Amino acid sequence: MDIRFEQAEARFEGRTVVHPLTLSLSERRIGVIGLNGSGKTTFARMINGLVLPAAGKVTVNGFDTGKDGDKVRGQAGFIFQNPQNQIILPILKEDIALGLKSRKLSKAETEAAVEAVLARFGIAHLGERRAHELSGGELQLAALASVLVTRPDILIMDEPTNQLDLRNHSLVERTIHSLDENIIVISHDLSLIADFDRVLFFHEGRLAHDGPPAEVIARYRELAA
Amino acid sequence: MKTLYVEGDTFLHRLSPRTKLVGLAALSLFLFLIHSPTVLSVSATLGGIVYASLRLGWHQSWLRLRPILLTIAIVALFTLVLNGWHDALIVITRLTALALFAAAVTATTSTGDFIDEITRLAMPLERLGLVRAADIGLSIGLVIRFVPEILGRYQAIRDAHRARGLKVRPLTLTVPLIILTLKNADEIAAAIDARGVRAQK
Numbered sequence: 001m002d003i004r005f006e007q008a009e010a011r012f013e014g015r016t017v018v019h020p021l022t023l024s025l026s027e028r029r030i031g032v033i034g035l036n037g038s039g040k041t042t043f044a045r046m047i048n049g050l051v052l053p054a055a056g057k058v059t060v061n062g063f064d065t066g067k068d069g070d071k072v073r074g075q076a077g078f079i080f081q082n083p084q085n086q087i088i089l090p091i092l093k094e095d096i097a098l099g100l101k102s103r104k105l106s107k108a109e110t111e112a113a114v115e116a117v118l119a120r121f122g123i124a125h126l127g128e129r130r131a132h133e134l135s136g137g138e139l140q141l142a143a144l145a146s147v148l149v150t151r152p153d154i155l156i157m158d159e160p161t162n163q164l165d166l167r168n169h170s171l172v173e174r175t176i177h178s179l180d181e182n183i184i185v186i187s188h189d190l191s192l193i194a195d196f197d198r199v200l201f202f203h204e205g206r207l208a209h210d211g212p213p214a215e216v217i218a219r220y221r222e223l224a225a
Numbered sequence: 226m227k228t229l230y231v232e233g234d235t236f237l238h239r240l241s242p243r244t245k246l247v248g249l250a251a252l253s254l255f256l257f258l259i260h261s262p263t264v265l266s267v268s269a270t271l272g273g274i275v276y277a278s279l280r281l282g283w284h285q286s287w288l289r290l291r292p293i294l295l296t297i298a299i300v301a302l303f304t305l306v307l308n309g310w311h312d313a314l315i316v317i318t319r320l321t322a323l324a325l326f327a328a329a330v331t332a333t334t335s336t337g338d339f340i341d342e343i344t345r346l347a348m349p350l351e352r353l354g355l356v357r358a359a360d361i362g363l364s365i366g367l368v369i370r371f372v373p374e375i376l377g378r379y380q381a382i383r384d385a386h387r388a389r390g391l392k393v394r395p396l397t398l399t400v401p402l403i404i405l406t407l408k409n410a411d412e413i414a415a416a417i418d419a420r421g422v423r424a425q426k
């Protein structure tokens with residue numbers, strides 16, 4: 001994985017939300033923390049080109065998010081803050097298969113890939129279920145399956161353990177820890193990212209601290225106190 | 226509302242979605258050209274037999290058919306009052322036949338197959354440069370996916386009004402519903418982009 005920000009800046013309606021940022025990311029597991037509204041989600045959306053830089057540029061594995069959006073999104077999968085809006089088709093299996101459409105696989109190959117990814121996350125029994133009936137934890141796992149079925153190099157997750165009960169929380173946490181993909185996780189849940197390789201701390205749209213988790217989390221606690 | 230498909234391996238399940246959709250279209254045309262109560266009654270009975278062959282059980286069948294059968298009953302009642310029993314008989318047999326055959330098709334065609342078929346049928350429009358055929362299929366999938374979600378949200382907003390002792394008026398409910406729905410639409414659009422569903426091949 002190779003993500004580069006070069007003086008990249010994000011603005012909404014003239015207001016700067018992420019100030020010009022230069023940064024390169026290659027660690028396998030990266031956490032992103034910061035107060036509400038500090039720009040974490042916007043930063044993450046800049047990585048996969050859902051938010052394009054108003055100035056500067058962002059590249060992912062060599063692809064420019066502004067010029068090669070589709071290629072970038074093939075490299076970097078994204079799990080949204082509300083996973084229920086990410087399941088697009090009514091039946092889970094069909095939804096997961098949707099991501100594979102552009103690969104032009106045979107029906108049998110598609111089915112095998114879908115079964116495999118469902119089994120990987122222990123949700124084979126949910127394949128025929130309707131998305132609007134799934135619980136929060138099930139939805140989070142379903143969203144993971146729907147994104148990882150296309151085998152992206154990088155997976156970005158926006159508050160994956162938000163609103164989960166204790167059991168689903170530890171289930172999703174264990175699942176995240178077992179992933180062998182490159183991951184970037186935004187979280188208010190500091191224990192989730194405590195053993196990651198690097199943590200970014202955003203404050204008021206700027207990267208306030210950047211380094212090993214223990215150090216950066218300590219700074220965050222100081223600020224919040 | 227739920228998707229109406231049921232897993233199974235009956236004759237209708239194995240028939241290609243195209244045959245079923247085209248067959249259903251031809252049949253409905255036929256039913257609207259015919260005015261003989263006898264032929265229409267026979268069609269309705271045949272529809273009943275086809276539907277029964279899916280073996281959904283009385284309870285399931287009643288739950289699925291209840292809304293449409295009630296609608297037909299109301300329409301037939303009005304026809305009876307306004308146009309007399311002959312027309313009412315035609316209306317009731319014609320619509321019942323149509324409803325039963327259509328219900329049998331929806332119960333045996335999965336949403337995925339249905340979307341694929343609609344996409345294929347829309348290909349000529351794509352060649353004319355009017356639309357992207359895949360978008361039409363995707364839109365239908367999105368409607369089936371999100372209508373229950375929007376209804377659920379409507380109930381949540383209604384409950385929130387009740388819980389706070391606010392009067393429940395359709396208009397006061399509609400405004401927050403529209404705002405929530407638009408906000409969700411943005412997120413869903415972002416998800417479609419993020420997952421590369423509409424990516425150019």
Ligand SMILES: Nc1ncnc2c1ncn2[C@@H]1O[C@H](COP(=O)(O)OP(=O)(O)OP(=O)(O)O)[C@@H](O)[C@H]1O
Pocket residue numbers: 012013017034035036037038039040041042043
């Ligand atoms: N689409 C948008 N249009 C206008 N302003 C936006 C948009 N998205 C985000 N913002 C603003 O940008 C700022 C940063 O928002 P962002 O969602 O990136 O914060 P965050 O760190 O993810 O917060 P949270 O922890 O609450 O999720 C906020 O002030 C927000 O109001």
Ligand SMILES: [Mg+2]
Pocket residue numbers: 040041042081158
């Ligand atoms: Mg956020």
